Amino acid sequence: xxxxxxxxxxxxxxxxxxxxxxxxxxxxxxxxxxxxxxxxxxxxxxxxxxxxxxxxxxxxxxxxxxxxxxxxxxxxxxxxxxxxxxxxxxxxxxxxxxxx
Amino acid sequence: xxxxxxxxxxxxxxxxxxxxxxxxxxxxxxxxxxxxxxxxxxxxxxxxxxxxxxxxxxxxxxxxxxxxxxxxxxxxxxxxxxxxxxxxxxxxxxxxxxxxxxxxxxxxxxxxxxxxxxxxxxxxxxxxxxxxxxx
Numbered sequence: 093x094x095x096x097x098x099x100x101x102x103x104x105x106x107x108x109x110x111x112x113x114x115x116x117x118x119x120x121x122x123x124x125x126x127x128x129x130x131x132x133x134x135x136x137x138x139x140x141x142x143x144x145x146x147x148x149x150x151x152x153x154x155x156x157x158x159x160x161x162x163x164x165x166x167x168x169x170x171x172x173x174x175x176x177x178x179x180x181x182x183x184x185x186x187x188x189x190x191x192x
Numbered sequence: 193x194x195x196x197x198x199x200x201x202x203x204x205x206x207x208x209x210x211x212x213x214x215x216x217x218x219x220x221x222x223x224x225x226x227x228x229x230x231x232x233x234x235x236x237x238x239x240x241x242x243x244x245x246x247x248x249x250x251x252x253x254x255x256x257x258x259x260x261x262x263x264x265x266x267x268x269x270x271x272x273x274x275x276x277x278x279x280x281x282x283x284x285x286x287x288x289x290x291x292x293x294x295x296x297x298x299x300x301x302x303x304x305x306x307x308x309x310x311x312x313x314x315x316x317x318x319x320x321x322x323x324x325x326x327x
Contacts, residue, residue, distance in 0.1 A: 113206075113209075113233055114205045114206065114209075114233055114237045115205065115206040144226065144229065144230075146230055146233045146234060146237075146298075146301070147234055147297035147298040147301055148237070150297055151294050151295070151297075154289065154292060154294055155294065157289050158289055158290070161289060161290070175223060175226045175227075179230070179301065182285075182301065182304045183283070183285055183297055183300070183301065184283075184284075184285025184286060184287070184292075187285075187286070188287075188288060188289040188292060189289075
C-alpha cells in the first residue's frame with residue numbers, strides 16, 4: 093500500500109495505492125500519522141487505486157475519522173472501487189465516513 | 193485440495209493467506225476472490241493474533257473444491273485456546289463513529305462474505321469451516 097500525502101490550499105490530499113491488509117497495516121498507521129495532527133483538518137482520500145481492505149484497514153479509517161471529528165475537521169473518501177465500497181457498506185462504515 | 197500445517201505462526205498471516213489464495217481450488221473470478229481473500233484474512237489473522245498466548249503454536253489450513261455443486265470449502269484448525277468466534281454478537285452497524293468500537297468486524301465480514309461458517313471443538317482443536325458456492 094503506497095500512501096502519498098500532499099497539501100493543496102487548505103486541503104490535505106491523500107492517495108492510496110494497493111492493498112491494505114494485515115501485512116501492511118502497521119506501516120500504514122505510521123504513514124497516516126501526519127493526518128492525526130492539526131486543527132480543523134480537511135482531508136480528501138483518493139481511493140481509486142486502493143484494491144482491497146480488510147477489517148485491519150477499516151480500523152484505521154475509523155480511528156482517523158474519530159480523530160478528525162474530535163478536531164472539528166472533515167474527511168471524505170473518493171473513488172472507491174465497488175468491492176471496497178461493499179466492505180464499507182456491509183460494516184456500516186458508509187454511514188460514519190463520507191464517501192463520494 | 194491442498195492442506196498445510198504452519199508452525200510457528202507468529203507474524204505468518206500473509207504467508208498462510210497467500211498459500212490458501214494460490215490453491216488450485218480457487219476460482220478464476222476477481223470479485224469472488226476478493227470475498228474469499230477477505231474471509232481468509234480475517235479467519236487466519238484471528239488465529240495468528242489471538243489463538244495462542246505469545247503466538248507460539250500451529251495452524252493447519254486447507255481448501256477443498258466439490259466440483260458437483262460446485263462449492264469451495266476452507267478449513268482452519270488450531271490447538272489454541274478454545275474459542276468459538278461465532279458466539280460473538282455481530283457489531284451494531286447503525287452506530288455513529290463515536291459509538292463504534294474498534295474491533296469485532298473480522299468474523300462479521302467472514303459471515304457476510306461466505307455462504308456458511310461453522311465452528312466445532314474436537315480432539316483439542318478449534319476447527320472453523322467456511323463454504324462458498326462457486327459459479
